[in-house]
Amino acid sequence: MxxxxxxxxxxxxxxxxxxxxxxxxxxxxxxxxxxxxxxxxxxxxxTSTGSGTRFVVQDKASFTNVIPQAYTNFLRQQPEVERFTVLQWFGGEYKDPKNFFANFGVDPESYLQVYREEANLPSIPLEQVRDFLRDGNGCMVGRALADKFGWKVGDVVPLKSSIFNLTVRLNIRIIFAGLRKSDEMVLAFNIKQLQEAVPWMKGRVGAITVRAKNPADIPRLCERIDHHFANSAQETLSITENAFNLNMMKLLGxxxxxxxxxxxxxxxxxxxxxxxxxxxxxxxxxxxxxxxxxxxxxxxxxxxxxxxxxxxxxxxxxxxxxxxxxxxxxxxxxxxxxxxxxxxxxxxxxxxxxxxxxxxxxxxxxxxxxxxxxxxxxxxxxxxxxx
Amino acid sequence: MDDVSVRLRNLAKSYWRGSLEIPVLTGIDLEIPRGGYYALMGPSGSGKTTLLNLIAGIDRPSGGELEVCGHSLNGLNDDELAGWRSRNVGFIFQNYNLVPVLNAYENVELPLLLQDLGRAERRERVLHALSLVNLTDRMRNYPRQLSGGQEQRVAIARAIVHDPELIVADEPTGALDAKNAEEALILLEHLNQELGKTIVLVTHDPKAASHARFQIHLEKGVLDRTVEVHDRPVLPRLLT
Structure with a gap:
């Protein structure tokens, strides 16, 4: 010193x-x-919380193509599958193109189960869950996203998608607090709205997210699914959610x-x-x-x-x-x-x-x-x- | 206790340029008594600074024996030699060599930081040393805020603050004007006469050398002659 x-x-x-x-x-x-x-x-x-047990089934040629929702029938028969959900990227804009955020059409009930960690399901009040499942125009949004636009439960959110040339008016039924802030920057609504309004979406989905009972089963399951749909009109590519996300990130090099x-x-x-x-x-x-x-x-x-x-x-x-x-x-x-x-x-x-x-x-x-x-x-x- | 402060026997120093040995000092035999005041003189290249460095323990001889302040320096390693210097030697340099980022007080305190002393005791000793060189009022000044004469006085205070037996000075007046040079020499003489310090001084200046009691003349690395100075200037009493 x-x-x-x-x-x-x-x-x-x-x-x-x-x-x-x-x-x-x-x-x-x-x-x-x-x-x-x-x-x-x-x-x-x-490597999000639940992603270790999930994998995504998508079109083999490109993840921007849609696949038949009926593929879920095969998934339902697989004993290693715990749950699955379907989703479709909507690409909707709220009021202004600058207001960009992730929004999907989903199957509400299965979505909440498959993404229960990200949505922090146990923390969502039961009546909000019930309202979301009952309301065909209902949607769930993350807390960060709601805060950004000043939304609260009961508000009506118009979303205009240039992909589908469609505007949906959604009632906010759930505002969830995710484990991570990035999980809260998302809006999910009932995919039926999309499938009913857009003819070529009828019976089709962008991807199927599958939750396996045991992560160790995922490679075998992926192989079996892709093998099953091989030589069909739309072949599939099943990859883990981590790999899926990684592929998205690799677009950045x-x-x-x-x-x-x-x-x-x-x-x-x-x-x-x-x-x-x-x-x-x-x-x-x-x-x-x-x-x-x-x-x-x-x-x-x-x-x-x-x-x-x-x-x-x-x-x-x-x-x-x-x-x-x-x-x-x-x-x-x-x-x-x-x-x-x-x-x-x-x-x-x-x-x-x-x-x-x-x-x-x-x-x-x-x-x-x-x-x-x-x-x-x-x-x-x-x-x-x-x- | 031995009355000899510096004892050199057959001391030699050579430098090597590749395989070529260049002798600088040869066969130096010298005894400087405790409390002696010796001036090393000689032309440039005669080896006087090398001899001073050997006596001060900052250089090592190539041969011969070197005993200073009661210690044989031949067998000491670098750290032991550093410890010995910190206790026994005070240095005064031609260019003062004060640490520019430390003020006068802190410069004088520097040698004491190497000793196991408390802050209060360090302060007491620093103030005493500064009072001996009459610079107490400038102790918060940095070297750049002092004149050359004042800087050399701070350096003298630094040389005596840890109460060494031996003070070595290499051309201490070389960078000073005549008035300040005279003041510095008088100060050194007082340190010798009143505090009993052994002083070895290297100088070209006959006037500076006249303050010493003995002048040792070196010629081409060999001790030429030792001359006693009889007509030294009369000093007013300064130190207490």
Whole structure:
């Protein structure tokens, strides 16, 4: 502690340089924190609570094609199937095209069962469930979505779909609080409205989500279903919900490799910048360091003082970067979450925070160690001559 | 207790440039008594600073024996040597070598941070050292806020704050004007006469050397002669 003054004063000896180094470190930490959190959020999307026991049956050619609802008859006969539901992407807009959110036509009763974790079914009042099941124009919406538009139970929501050239007027019967905010950015209504109003949707659905009794049975079930409908007019592709979500995400490219590559590039760049700064900061104090050693400071003490400086610099950068990232993440979740549902769950996790702190500590140690070690071992007489 | 502060026997120092050995000091035999005041003189390249560095324990000899302040320095490792310096040697440099981010008080305190002393005792010693060099009123000033003469006085205070037996000074007046140089030399002489410090000084300046009791002349790395100074300036009493 008695050397703290010396370490702090040395660190801020050149305020502009220290400020710029802290700033560049913090920008790097900020980027890494955001990129890693984005990756974490996207990965979490492919592994939602109940998704491990579910798989999706869709058209083999494209998930945008519809398949016969009668396929469910075969599914009903499979002993490993616990429950299934049908759904169709509606793509409806509320008042304005900017008001985009996920909305589906579903079979209400089975939907609530198959997605019971996401809808947090036990928390929904029974009368709301009853109203939703009874009302053919009823719909259920997530709390975050309802809050966004100021909806409450009983409100009427008009949704206009350009895909089906159809406007539905839906009565809000359930507002559910999901386990995750992204699960709350969804609206589901009775698919019968769609099937009755659009001739080519009659007896057809976009996909069937199946809930298996045991996750271990899923691969066998998928194979059996696809085999059964092979060579039919519409062949099927059955994949786990995680894989389905992953496929959707992969439309963005190999984002994981991309994010890791960018993070690594940022790290290498900042390591070089910090190492250069520290080397410069130490080199210009060669005489001072040699004087201190002449006065009796041991090499180890000099090394510790310089390392403490490097670590402190890194921690300052880390702290500022994390604070920035948390602020931006919170804003992004609020703003972007209204447009992209899964962004509503965007947070900097404690694991990412820890990762950032560890990375910056490692950066501080790595960038300082070599110049500090050399300075602490340099012959004193040589250092005293270096003016 | 041995009355000899510095004892050198057949001391040698060489540097190596690849496979070429360049001798800097050869066969130095010297004894400086406790409380002695010696000036090392000689032309550039004669080895006077190298000799001072060896005596101060910041360089190692290539041969011979080196005993300073009652310790043989030959067998000490780097850390032991650092510990020995922190207890026994005070340094004064030509360019003062103060730490620019520390104020005068903190610069003087620096050697004490290496000792097991409480804050109050450190403060008492720092204030005493600063009062000896008459700089108590400037103790919160940073080196850049001090004149060259004041900086050297802070450096002198730093050299004596831990009460070392030996003070080594390498061209202490080299960067000072005549008035400040004279003040610094008078201060050193008082440290020698009134506090009994052993002082070894390297200088080119005959006037600076005239304050010492003995002048040791080096020539091409060999001890040429030792001359006693008889007509030293008369000092007013300064230190208490």
């Amino acid at each position: 008695r050397f703290l003054t010396l370490v702090l004063r040395s660190l801020f000896r050149s305020k502009r340089r220290t400020f710029l180094t802290v700033l560049s470190l913090s920008v790097s930490v900020f980027l890494i924190a955001l990129l890693q959190s984005l990756l974490g959020t996207m990965d979490a999307l492919t 190999d984002y994981s490799t991309m994010v890791h590559s960018i993070s690594a590039a940022v790290l290498v760049a900042i390591l070089i910048v910090t190492a250069n700064t520290m080397a410069m900061a130490i080199r210009e104090r060669t005489t001072q360091i040699s004087t201190m050693r002449a006065l009796g400071f041991r090499s180890g003490q000099i090394l510790s003082l310089l390392m403490a400086e490097g670590l402190l610099l890194s921690l300052l950068g880390s702290g500022l970067g994390i604070a920035l990232a948390m602020g931006v993440a919170s804003a992004a979740a609020k703003v972007a979450g209204q447009i992209i549902p899964w962004m509503a769950d965007f947070i900097i996790t404690p694991e990412t925070l820890l990762l950032c702190v560890l990375i910056t500590l490692a950066l501080g140690l790595l960038s300082t160690f070599i110049p500090a070690y050399r300075a602490s071992r340099r012959p004193i007489t040589e250092g005293l001559r270096a003016l």
